[in-house]
Amino acid sequence: AQKITQTQPGMFVQEKEAVTLDCTYDTSDPSYGLFWYKQPSSGEMIFLIYQGSYDQQNATEGRYSLNFQKARKSANLVISASQLGDSAMYFCAMRPNDYKLSFGAGTTVTVRA
Amino acid sequence: SQTIHQWPATLVQPVGSPLSLECTVEGTSNPNLYWYRQAAGRGLQLLFYSVGIGQISSEVPQNLSASRPQDRQFILSSKKLLLSDSGFYLCAWSILAGADTQYFGPGTRLTVL
Numbered sequence: 082a083q084k085i086t087q088t089q090p091g092m093f094v095q096e097k098e099a100v101t102l103d104c105t106y107d108t109s110d111p112s113y114g115l116f117w118y119k120q121p122s123s124g125e126m127i128f129l130i131y132q133g134s135y136d137q138q139n140a141t142e143g144r145y146s147l148n149f150q151k152a153r154k155s156a157n158l159v160i161s162a163s164q165l166g167d168s169a170m171y172f173c174a175m176r177p178n179d180y181k182l183s184f185g186a187g188t189t190v191t192v193r194a
Numbered sequence: 195s196q197t198i199h200q201w202p203a204t205l206v207q208p209v210g211s212p213l214s215l216e217c218t219v220e221g222t223s224n225p226n227l228y229w230y231r232q233a234a235g236r237g238l239q240l241l242f243y244s245v246g247i248g249q250i251s252s253e254v255p256q257n258l259s260a261s262r263p264q265d266r267q268f269i270l271s272s273k274k275l276l277l278s279d280s281g282f283y284l285c286a287w288s289i290l291a292g293a294d295t296q297y298f299g300p301g302t303r304l305t306v307l
Binding site: 180 | 228236240245253284290295296299301
């Protein structure tokens with residue numbers, strides 16, 4: 082069974098600063114995908130960024146970057162220049178070599194002005 | 195562009211009543227479709243997924259069922275709701291290509307009283 086661990090239940094960050102959200106995973110599949118989603122208070126799950134297990138470079142999407150350390154099985158999300166609108170719950174997810182996406186428990190981020 | 199719709203947005207139902215939640219996708223053909231449930235403050239749990247019309251795979255044994263009567267329509271049903279069925283239900287779609295990223299609908303908040 083696949084397991085995703087997010088050890089930080091909640092984090093506070095000052096506006097305009099960077100924040101790193103931790104995610105570790107466990108899988109025996111050699112091929113897998115890693116995803117981060119944002120869930121604001123409205124409830125919708127918004128796709129942020131994707132990293133493939135064979136990708137040589139860390140993924141980046143605007144202010145989001147994924148710090149992928151394959152040997153450590155970690156896929157931390159870095160949000161740079163935090164904005165008030167970044168306050169939300171963030172989920173790390175993994176899809177091994179099938180359709181099933183497994184989610185971590187989530188980290189709540191609160192951006193302070 | 196692709197869009198995904200879910201209705202109703204919120205629903206309050208008595209224990210023992212039936213349930214029907216609908217999800218439709220526009221702008222794509224033959225998507226993979228998924229139903230997830232999210233309990234309050236928790237991660238997502240995959241309930242069902244479908245790779246084509248009439249093809250449904252169940253992940254969690256329960257009193258819920260799913261159907262896919264049309265290519266871009268996915269329905270979650272129950273004959274008799276339980277209190278434990280309360281939660282936030284999210285539908286998602288993906289295309290089995292590349293990252294196979296799942297994109298989520300706005301969700302339905304179900305309260306069973």
